[in-house]
Amino acid sequence: MSIIFSRQCEYALQAVTYLALKTNGEMTSIKELAKKLGIPYHFLGKILQDLTYKGLLVSQKGPSGGFRLAMPAKDITLFHVVEAIDGVGFTKNCVLGFPDCSGQNPCAVHEKWAGLRDGIYSMLVNKNIAQIAKETRKPEYV
Amino acid sequence: MSIIFSRQCEYALQAVTYLALKTNGEMTSIKELAKKLGIPYHFLGKILQDLTYKGLLVSQKGPSGGFRLAMPAKDITLFHVVEAIDGVGFTKNCVLGFPDCSGQNPCAVHEKWAGLRDGIYSMLVNKNIAQIAKETRKPEYV
DNA sequence: ATAATTTAAGATAAGAAAGTCTGATTATGA
DNA sequence: TCATAATCAGACTTTCTTATCTTAAATTAT
Numbered sequence: 241m242s243i244i245f246s247r248q249c250e251y252a253l254q255a256v257t258y259l260a261l262k263t264n265g266e267m268t269s270i271k272e273l274a275k276k277l278g279i280p281y282h283f284l285g286k287i288l289q290d291l292t293y294k295g296l297l298v299s300q301k302g303p304s305g306g307f308r309l310a311m312p313a314k315d316i317t318l319f320h321v322v323e324a325i326d327g328v329g330f331t332k333n334c335v336l337g338f339p340d341c342s343g344q345n346p347c348a349v350h351e352k353w354a355g356l357r358d359g360i361y362s363m364l365v366n367k368n369i370a371q372i373a374k375e376t377r378k379p380e381y382v
Numbered sequence: 383m384s385i386i387f388s389r390q391c392e393y394a395l396q397a398v399t400y401l402a403l404k405t406n407g408e409m410t411s412i413k414e415l416a417k418k419l420g421i422p423y424h425f426l427g428k429i430l431q432d433l434t435y436k437g438l439l440v441s442q443k444g445p446s447g448g449f450r451l452a453m454p455a456k457d458i459t460l461f462h463v464v465e466a467i468d469g470v471g472f473t474k475n476c477v478l479g480f481p482d483c484s485g486q487n488p489c490a491v492h493e494k495w496a497g498l499r500d501g502i503y504s505m506l507v508n509k510n511i512a513q514i515a516k517e518t519r520k521p522e523y524v
Numbered sequence: 525a526t527a528a529t530t531t532a533a534g535a536t537a538a539g540a541a542a543g544t545c546t547g548a549t550t551a552t553g554a
Numbered sequence: 555t556c557a558t559a560a561t562c563a564g565a566c567t568t569t570c571t572t573a574t575c576t577t578a579a580a581t582t583a584t
Binding site: 241359371 | 383384385386387388389391392393395396420460464468469470471472477478479480481483488489490491494495497498501502505509513514516517518
């Protein structure tokens with residue numbers, strides 16, 4: 241199975257997008273996120289914990305606690321989230337897996353892939369979560 | 383970890399490329415492939431078996447047996463190999479994992495990703511194994 | 525025929541990713 | 555203060571991928 245981002249990463253993107261739809265400093269619980277997004281509760285908890293550790297979210301314990309974005313949604317790009325969860329390996333390795341593919345010794349699609357890779361990179365960097373939230377508003381989210 | 387193709391798929395691409403460097407109908411053993419390419423012997427065996435089942439390779443048992451391409455290298459594209467091993471899920475699913483992302487209800491990068499996805503697709507379709515073998519000839523292969 | 529060599533096939537193990545469960549910790553509000 | 559509600563933390567289970575091992579089947583060459 242070919243994949244681009246791990247499932248954790250997809251969940252993270254969905255959760256961060258959901259949080260961006262919440263105005264002011266309102267906290268959102270794992271329970272609400274898990275329910276509305278259809279993501280396993282405890283698994284999501286781990287991911288949010290991770291995003292908090294990485295500085296993208298802020299958490300608060302206790303009643304009426306939960307998570308919120310650590311900064312304005314427009315300052316968080318897709319790339320920030322992907323980088324936090326999956327890392328940036330896709331920008332480095334040969335897409336065909338040839339072990340000694342490099343600039344000196346390029347595989348047959350080296351240049352072609354470099355262009356596509358840069359396209360993916362700029363897609364991630366140039367799209368912030370505020371845009372994602374605005375343009376991806378889904379019925380269940382309201 | 384973000385990845386594009388599975389390790390099996392990468393191994394398959396490397397093996398098929400190696401086989402394309404063999405002229406005429408010569409058979410190549412798993413042993414040689416595994417050794418030259420640095421791929422675990424038995425694991426590679428399974429993959430070659432799979433590629434044979436899918437019709438990309440032909441196998442022969444017994445002494446001086448092994449595998450060879452089932453057709454001219456120029457008739458096998460990267461896409462054929464990827465399709466055989468990993469399937470073509472990457473052409474269908476939302477790159478951000480939004481469950482109900484579609485043409486009617488697109489996510490914020492839906493169009494952007496469609497372009498990049500098509501770029502990856504045409505990269506795979508427009509590059510055949512003969513080209514890969516020619517342009518990716520590596521020292522150890524000779 | 526027989527021994528040697530090779531793929532075929534299935535069981536099993538090791539590792540990573542995904543998902544679950546339980547209890548501890550922290551904060552709120554009655 | 556105290557019950558409650560929430561995250562935090564760790565162990566555990568399950569599932570998938572990767573890798574290994576062993577035996578069977580087929581083919582070749584002697």
